[in-house]
Amino acid sequence: MKQYLQKAVGEVLSSLHYSSGALFFEKPKVAAHGDLTTNIAMLLAKEAKKNPRQVAQEITGALHPDPALVAAVEIAGPGFINFRFTPGWVVESAKEILRQGSAFGKTNPANGRLTNVEWVSANPTGPLHSGHGRQVILGYTVANLLEWTGHAVTREYYFNNAGNQMLNLGESIYARYRESLGDSYAFPENGYAGEYIKDIAAAIAAEHGDALRESGEDKKYFRQRGEEWCFASIKKTLERLGVRHDVYYNEDSLYSSGKINEVIEEFRAKGLAYDLDGAVWLKATELGLEQDRVIVKSTGEPTYRLPDIAYHREKFRRGFDLVVDIFGADHIATIPDVLAGVRALGYETENVKVIIHQMVSFVEGEEVVKMSKRSAKVYTLDELIDEVGADAVHYFFVMRSANTHLEFDIELAKEQSDKNPLYYLQYAHARIASILRFAQEQGYPVDDVAALLPSVANALLKEDAEVNLLKLLLDFPEMIQSCAFGYEPHRLTTYLREVAEAFHRFYHDCRVLGEDKSLSTARVALCLMAKTVIFNGCTILGVSAPEKM
RNA sequence: GCACCCGUAGCUCAACUGGAUAGAGCAUCAGACUUCGAAUCUGAGGGUUGGGGGUUCAAGUCCCUCCGGGUGUACCA
Secondary structure (H helix, E strand, C coil), X not given: CHHHHHHHHHHHHHHCCCCCCCCCCECCCCHHHCCXXXXXXXXXXXXXXXXXXXXXXXXXXXXXXXXXXXXXXXEECCCEEEEEECHHHHHHHXXXXXXXXXXXXXXXXXXXXXXXXXXXXXXXXXXXXXXXXXHHHHHHHHHHXXXXXXXXXXXXEEECCCCHHHHHHHHHHHHHHHHHCCCCCCCCCCCCCCHHHHHHHHHHHXXXXXXXXXXXXXXXXXXXXXXXXXXXXXXXXXXXXXXXXXXXXXXXXXXHCCHHHHHHXXXXXXXXXXXXXXXXXXXXXXXXXXXXXXXECCCCCECCHHHHHHHHHHHHHCCCXXXXXXXXXXXXXXXXXXXXXXXXXXXXXXXXXXXXXXXXXXXXXXXXXXXXXXXXXXXXXXXXXXXXCHHHHHHHHCCCCCCCCEEEEHHHHHCCCCCCHHHHHHHHHHHHHHHHHHHHHCCCCCCCHHHHHHHCCCCCCCCHHHHHHHHHHHCHHHHHHHHHHHCCCHHHHXXXXXXXXXXXXXXXXXXXXXXXXXXXXXXXXXXXXXXXXXXXXXXXXXXXXXXXX
């Protein structure tokens, strides 16, 4: 419909010698203002030095939309042009929902664009903690949204199993191992204090006894065992949330393949790197940043910036033309350096989309749940899943805009009542399923789309509650596009809540199964449409849509 | 100090590239089940969008400034 109006109004504009560059349609906030509106007359009025309403008159006077689609065109307020759809068009388009079923909502504006979404990327030094949940879920949902809008998505996890943190992990496990042998052995100052370190150490002690007591300087075995354990733990947690990555990209491969040195040499050749105090510095000030940064430490080890730059360049070399990174706000400082570096290597960073989410705090009713990374008592993501369930983890972490601080209410997430927005949504789905089961018993062709389609007619579905529900359901594909375009999954949760609400309203106002068989069939079809949209939305969110609760 | 994010109803938050009367949920109050799931629905009250300036026909949204909160600001990742 938007495309139709875009074209029709666009033609009118050019016939009137107006520019149509700023022509947009949007859904008015207030239903009384019609189904779609445009502000084009007010924008044109300025350059034409005319009254906006007068410009709107000119446009509508020359506009003759198809009466089968558009019921009314009105000029309102300071010069908005409002369009109202015909009920016939609404009902006719709604048939698509039934025809497409589980594919309804999928569109292809991105046309197979090769897209890399990188997220989680936690190093294997411990289990995922509850705060990681936000980015785990955010990336999962964004990747789904991109896929539903035609991106060819590669889901990627970037990790480093070679740096200082890993050495520290090995040392920490070794220390716990010695303790378990009854030795008094100093625990590393910044060692990992978590209980899991003791578990790993205990497992090693059980297998090897004291045979590894004198491992000398090399704690490689301990490090390896730690890495295996941590990765297994992380992957298991992700699995519980249905999160899968296509590629695990090891930072180490950037060294072994010489990609790191290549970048250094290129920076040197471009005069963007210099030596000072035994370290190699990136001339970031040359790239418009505040200060120069070390890329190779005086010890000879690169800082994280260098591999990050090389890694991003590799993504482009691998053929991706959209690169999406998801970071927590605590990593925000690294981004400008990395982008500047990539740009200096000759790549367009406008195709790098960095999504930064703000921090999460957990509350249980009135109480704030304290969590400290350094302390031994870390609330893991696994424990959060145990506590509230995978569905609530999915829903609650994307419920709010990424760039605002998120308050995760554990008590609310557990609550099985109308207070919990997730339950409200799932209840709507279960309720529809229940009605459809009942309808099936009565002999309605619930599973037979071809048999239901003819009943979908505007002579039958004409109550306000029915038409409003239909219109809302028809917004679904565009809603997904706009969520994907803005990387804003939280808007999908709001939308789905509205769908559930519109359905409950319809259920309340209109009896589905009544005396009139053809009307009942039409309403069964409408139930099925609502169920389809809720189901598809839940699929994108990674939330289950239960048949019964 | 500097950079980024936030400040909207008692609480948690929406508001699509600036649009019309700033919206939901929870909480509070008042109502609705002999009928397909009351885990539902209907209604009411609740606001100077942190303060002040500016741009615009139009500002919660853009610009400047001040105040308050968060996250960073490493030869850690």
